[in-house]
Amino acid sequence: MKKNICISLIIIFGLLLSACSLEQDAANLYKKEIPLEVEIVIPESFVDNKQETIKAFLTQGGKKVEDADFVHFEIWKQDGSVHYKMEQAENIGNGTYSLSKEFDRDGLYYIKVHASNDGSIIMPQKQFIVGELSKSELEFLQKGLQKQNVNHEHHH
Numbered sequence: 001m002k003k004n005i006c007i008s009l010i011i012i013f014g015l016l017l018s019a020c021s022l023e024q025d026a027a028n029l030y031k032k033e034i035p036l037e038v039e040i041v042i043p044e045s046f047v048d049n050k051q052e053t054i055k056a057f058l059t060q061g062g063k064k065v066e067d068a069d070f071v072h073f074e075i076w077k078q079d080g081s082v083h084y085k086m087e088q089a090e091n092i093g094n095g096t097y098s099l100s101k102e103f104d105r106d107g108l109y110y111i112k113v114h115a116s117n118d119g120s121i122i123m124p125q126k127q128f129i130v131g132e133l134s135k136s137e138l139e140f141l142q143k144g145l146q147k148q149n150v151n152h153e154h155h156h
Contacts, residue, residue, distance in 0.1 A: 034061040036068075036120035038113055046103055046130040055098045056089060056113045060120065064095025069116040071097040078108040078127075078137060086114065106131030108141065 041055040054073065058065035071089040076082060082105060089097035103109070112125040133141070 033120055034118070036060045036065065036115060036117050036122050038115055038122060038124055040111060040113055040124065040126045042111070042126065042128045046128070048106065048131055049102060049104055051100045051102050053098050053100045054111060055092075055096055056115070058095050058097065058115060058117065060117055065117050066093070066095060067091070068097070069118070070114070072114040073099040074112045074114065075101065076110055077105065078110065078140060079134075081105070082107075082109075089113075103130040106133070108133060108137040 037059045039057040039059075041057065043052050043054070046052050056071060056073070058068055058071065068091075071091070072086045073089050074086040075084045084101070087099055089099050092098050097115075108127060108129055110125055110127050112123055114123050115121070
């Protein structure tokens, strides 16, 4: 009797498991995301108290993103003394989005682009320098380079 119950249970579990098998084209049933890409373009140099334009070029699947869901720029100073509120970028066409900003303090800054299109969201960040670096900012950058060099030793 126990043997018949065991065999029956094995048959039932086998049937249940076979019903859950993956279809060969199961991956095609899911939406395939095409990642959004951005290139942040910063002016070669910034001058105190002068409007400068920062641009972001958006592409997705090799095509320019003409009308992204959103593109915002967030800018702050490395030492925390300056933090501009997140601002919507201007769509100037051809997949290019821009923001003009006046910087009234020298130093090391960061910009983060928050962008979304067709379900893909990215938030790349880039550092840049306005005017001259302070001694502490220069030391901060040098420490970062030292860490990178230690982490990227070549093994022979």
